[in-house]
Amino acid sequence: MTSKISLDSVPLVDNHCHIGMYEQRYGNAFRTVRQLQEQYAQGGIEASLPMGDWREYSKALHGNKADRLREMDGRHGLRRLTDRTVQMFESTIFSRALEIGCTELHGEWADAELLAQAVIGSRREGLAPFYKRSLALGGFRIALVDTPYLDRALWPEEGFKWIARLDPFFYPFGPGAIAGRGTAIKAGHHARFTAELKKVLGEQGLKAIPGDLADYVAVAERALDSYLERGAVAFKVVSAYVRSLEFLPVSEREAARVFGDLSRGKRGESKLLEDYMAYRLLRWAAEREVPVQVHTGMGVPEPGMDFQQSNPLKLESVLMDESLNTLQLVLLHGAYPFCSEAGALTWLYGNVHLDFSWIVYIHHHFLIDRLSEWLEMLPAHKLLFGTDTGLPEMHLGASRLGRRALEAALSRGVEDGLWNPVQAFRLGERVCYRNACDLYGLSAG
Template identity: 35%
Template sequence: MQIPDITGGMPAIDHHSHASVSRFRTVRQIEEHFATAHMEANVPAEVYDAFIAARNQGDAAALARLEADHGTQTLLDRGLLFRSTTFFATALREGCRQLYGPDADWDTQMRTAQEWGARGPSFTYDAAADLADTPIILTDVPYLDRTVWNPTRYRQVIRVDAYLYPFHTTETTLRGTEYQRFHTTFGNVLRTELKQYGMDTPPASFDAYLQFVDASLERRINEGAVALKLASAYVRPIDFGRAEQAEAQAAYESFAAGRSGDRRALENFLARRAAQVACDRGLPLQVHVGMGHPEPGMLMANTAPFLLEGFLNTRSLNRLKITLLHGGYPFSSDCAALVQTYGNVYLDFSWMPYLHHFYLRQKLAEWMEILPANKLLFGTDTAAPEFHVAAAHYARDSLNVVLDQGYQRKVWSAQQTEWLAQRILWENTAELYGLDMPRRA
């Protein structure tokens, strides 16, 4: 039976992406970036660390030595072969097919990708957004060059995590490099922001540090950020419990003096302070919940959405609009329970359209039957234009299937199916962020 195209002709807002965050990457480089787990599990930990460092630095000689001594590239190739059966691989190929020529062979598509990549940092993403009919894309990046990336289309979301770890290091006993990578990013952003205010290191006084954080956040919001985000699930539990300012101050000033302190009290106080800023400014707060990248480093237990309950029950934050990202896989039903319970909590299913096929349809059916019509948000969660196209394609496809099945089961009327599609694809995000959709030509 043919599924009706309920979403056809409807624009979409990409609620969560990383557009502009990375330079042009070939499809091979994209695949390798997400295929390191097999190699990590088959070499000594220090060899894996050396491989990631050499790859990040583009050190071809070091990579050649690691392959000769440990077979790192051979293991990576083997991992790619194993991952070729995943929906991730299927979606990447489909995105390339649609973006670079549905009737072209693979080599021609890759030549087109190279040609487009040479035409400027935003050219291919603009083409992908036009094809996907996503006139607005929210992008989680530290800084956005609005002279290159059209500010009408690309709206910046900024992470507040950089402010939570003023005296942190990347040292860890964990496997993989996720923990180190995220703390490195947080530290780089913090140093960049400190330099904006004439500082090389955090000030000795906690009051001075809070003044800096307030000024930095205010400036970045005034420059165009439309939301704040917490990505700390990659490095710690997301409970963000209550902490008094005196506790946070004692910890901060102890660290500033080179001593130890209650790191969690400091982090929690700063996270809640940033959330209050978002609430007071009427900005949504995005929170990463659930699985991370396919590499050891993140502790899954740290990402469970029920850890947020104490934070969500903060009375002064009852009007803060909070979006839980990525459908919270594998805690997708737990996320729905929170979103159903709290009127100010929403659920985005970015990342899922190009990682899951059958599972996404199952969860959409579950979510759409239990959640109010204003609670679900479409997103892609990608820096790769190929995945942007694929995610939009498969999200629409899944919505068409689930809405039609619901209509056949008499869950929704025909009018409600169209309304739900429109709400999920763009209206919910537009209302949440106060966005006006551009007029069509």
């Protein structure tokens, strides 16, 4: 009997991705392969421009100001800088994943011009039909989508499950001053939180944030109710991009005092209100048995994230809270570079699960080693397959590489006598789709 495990026949549930996000007025706007490549080059550009010019460039880029960008290109040689940075990424697994997806979907990779034409051509009838073809090729049955809104005409309920964010309710009075490198990333996240909160207030017939904390909490809880009515299967916390994952318990009296201060423009203690709201809403989710995904570890490839604050060990105060012991918590991205810390938390707490999205197209051998680490130590129901992409080409490439890494880790275990082939295959099935189906109450049949 061969020790090589094949998961080709096994369907996938994507625990975390961003399908359809480009259609939003805000969000990641990756319509093409080139746009995704350029996003990964942003860190190189940021490190080559004076900060004032970088901010100007970033604003023009996100605002789609072609004239401004042309003028800045003349001044700084931005085109050449971007090309060079994109080129330097060619040796990475990120690029390999794109190559796999592009070759399979377009039959092209080496010629950038031909590839660009094929990418545009594939989207002529809209992104959705092409995207669905890519997902079918990858063997995806269901995708859990982190996005402000899913257009159900394009992305039907059956295959696309919505993940709604809790963060907009943590910052009712905005972020205050943001300074230092990565300002644009933090400001961008806060802009999305503010926009969502404004939308929620509008839906509830309110023109402003209510005057006291209890009324404000009621607004947030009504919004979460409406998210569930609209089909959300889980919530997400993405605040590691803007603050520490250390949420500490805060009394209602203390939170009400800070709420009052903030509403009168007195800043300084906003973290106390953020922490209070996080606990309130996590408890709300726990009571309704709705899982919560948490961004842990690395962030987008340009400065902005304080890695020390995104260490999943910062979540220990939440995990130690008695009222949250039944909250199903999913650590996203294997918490890279804190993969073993994430594994340890997942091992220790029965209510913690571990997703390895994003890692699938950033690492290969490292991922195989981490999968070995996690598969050997964790019970079979803990690990979740995810991609973390919103681009069809990357989705397919990431799924191919992710499957390959999982097969390699399982095959290695069989070779070393850790599992027999049947056990290893069953474990692969759990990671690919069964665990997600159990956790979110889905059927991938």
